[in-house]
Every structure is written in structure tokens, then in C-alpha cells.
Amino acid sequence: MSRTVVVTDPPRADVEDAAALGRFGTATVHEAQGRRGYLGPQHRPAWPGARIGGTAVTALCWPGDNLMIHVAVEQCREGDVLVVATTSPSTDGLFGELFATALARRGVRGVVLDTGVRDVAELQQMGFPAWSRAVSAQGTVKATPGSVNTPVVLGGQVVHPGDVVVGDDDGVVVVPRGDVAAVLAAAAAREEKEATNRAAFQEGRLGLDVYGMRGKVADLGIEYVTHDEWLRQQ
Template sequence: MRTVVVTDPPRADVGDAEKLGEYGVATVHEALGRVGYLGPEYRPAWSGARIGGTAVTVVCWPGDNLMIHVAVEQCRPGDVLVVATNSPTTDGLFGELFATALAQRGVRGVVLASGVRDVVELREMGFPAWARAVSAQGSVKATAGAVNVPVVLGGQVIHPGDVVLGDDDGVMVVPRADVPRALTAGQARLDKEAVNRAAFQQGELGLDRYGLREKLPDFGIEYLSYEKWAEDQR
């Protein structure tokens, strides 16, 4: 790995990233064809946060957060810090003091392939964090890594400047070039869901609204009275 800090990479529009964050992870993930999701391992340190921002990426060594210190300087308002490690770890590489420094720079949150700590303090200050673990395990500052290079989290390649979304459903990435499509498709999905929600509030069933009822026989599904079912069990 080349130990490099790439400065000023192109970023997606901050306003577009914020709008996608408002749509939510599940909506955008579905709208784009079920792509970009980092998987269920990435959980929020505290519930209720929802963000969309542009990625500043970091590669750290296990148990070593030197490069997070280096990366803070590269962050701008509207960014999300994305921390990868070059081998699996759950060490708590990020906590309240990092969050304080990032919040001062207008960073919207952090996503960690490692662990996070100081959860109570993060919740109290309202700084969103997603991680693979919560861990008090400390770290050193001894090994060089990289900043603003492509990284892989949860099987997803994240480039600096891509849009990263996070909420209670998890985390996903939208490639920078795909942001316009995500905005259009996400809004269309929200509009469709609003129509369906209104129908369900009026008592319509998904079986009928989605045209599933006539397909049930193709799945081999039968409707039996309880008496008939009980008789068949004898």
C-alpha cells in the first residue's frame, strides 16, 4: 500500500448528498436496484441519526488511528469520514475527541470498518457514527496508511467524493457519477410508496395492490378451512 494523502479529490454536490440522506438508505438502495449496501454488520452507535455526505476515505492498521488524525485536516463541511483497515479489527479507533474535531469542521458523521467508543458522548453531542463493533479497546499512533484512496467496506468499493448514506437501517454508498440517477429514482420510489401507503390506510391489501393474489396458485399455495386441514392431518 502506498502511504499517501490525496488532497482535494472531486466530490459529489453536498446538497445532493444531503437530499439522498433525507430519502434514506432503504429507499435509495431499492431505487437503484438493491446495490451499494454495506450489509447488516454496520450499525449506528446510537439510533435516530440520518445523514448523507461526501466520502473522505482512510486506511488504518488494526489498533492504530494515526491516519484518522491525518484525515481530519482533509475534511470539509458536508463530508463523511470513512475508515477502512488493512485487516479485520474491532478496536475502538474513534471516539468523542475525534468527533469534536470533525464536528468543528462541519463533518456529518463517520463510518468505521473497526470499532467505535464513547457512545454516550457521541449521542449527547449528536455526532452520528456507524461501526462494526462498540469497543473500549484503545489504539496507538505508529503506522502510516493512506487518505483519499479507494477503500472496500462490506464488499462495496467507496471512492473519495462518493455519497455515503447512513441511518438506522445501515449504511450504503452511491458512486459520485450515479448521484443524478439516485435522486430521480429515489424520489420516484418515495412518490410510489406514498400512493401505496394511502391505499393501505384505506384497507387495501398488498395481495391485491401488487397483483399477487392471482399468482398464489403458481406457488402451490392452497386455501383450506380449519376443518379440512384438521381432517387431512388424521
């Protein structure tokens, strides 16, 4: 497939399912799908407290060039998350407040960038969520063709258009479109289990007992000794 293509009608996950995954949060969704899909610690929120779940519209740009973000805005609709990758590493500020204004008008829930973001104060004031590998005032050009709504790679994860993107203060996780229903069910079960465990901890129980780990500790040969015994063994 040509790199200079715009796919106008990719199938998307259900927008309400995407929002539901967003409410569970990145860590729960990551665990619920077998610890897969996490973009890694390098993708950080531009401002604290943002939380989203939406369907991916992807853009592949050249470093220092945001032409294809302009092209991608037209393909975005309510409930989407714009996901931007570059053809080689870049930390330039490809995205800022004016892009966010245009996307917010279209009902887009946020942006995830494998490059840089700027206008952080304005983004926070707007309440527009953004995750990126860098914050950078470095400007860009609009000159080089790329692609929209083709698979891209961020943080070692392949993101297909229409996949679900979940983001919060813990980072970003991607759920393949075909796995959404199963991950939703697993996330709900995990949240219920965590509520039970939280209540146990509030009552004073220990993780060793709640998680049934005492037998494992013994099997691993971990010994309990008094301070005097430990000193004598040195």
C-alpha cells in the first residue's frame, strides 16, 4: 500500500464501549487484556487528570512536518482519538492549541503523539487531553505527504484505525477493535475483584493472606528469623 494514502471509512469499535474502557483506566485495561497494548512510560499526559477512551484515527507524518495532521482532522468524528506517529524519531511540537480547537469542535476526545506537543497551558485550560513523548516549542513545516488511517507503531505497539485508545495519568494502552468486548468483561471482573480486595485491606488484612501467597513464600525458601538470629548467621 502506498504511504501517501487516506483511508476514509475504516471500521471503528463502538464509541460507547470505548468510553466504558476509558472509565476503567489504563492500568486496569492493560491487566485485563493480559498486560498487552501499553505504549510505555515515555508517553506522558500534557496535563494531569485527563482520562479518555476513544476510537483511533491514525496519522503518519514526517519528522518536523504536521501536514498529515491537517489531513487527518477531516477524517475525525465524535468519539475518536487522533493517534500520530512519525516515519523516524522526532520530538518536535507537531500539535498545539489550534489543532486541539479544531478537533474539539468535531467531538474528538484527545490526541496521542509519538512526537512532541506544545501549548500545554492552553490545552489544560481547554481541557483537551494529549499524550506525547515530549513537550517542545519547536515549530514544524507542512510539506511532506504521509498517510491517514493506516496502521502505525507507537511505543512498540501497532495501532490500527478503529482500535480503542485508553489514556490517563498512567499512560496509554491500545485495545484491538476485535478484542473490545472481551476486554470490557475482563476489566469489569477485575474491578469487582479489586473492590473486594480493597475492602479487605481497609479491614486490616494483609496482601500475603488476601492473595494466598504464604505458601509461595515458604516454597521459595524465604525464612523468618529474629534480629538476634540474623546477627548470629552473619
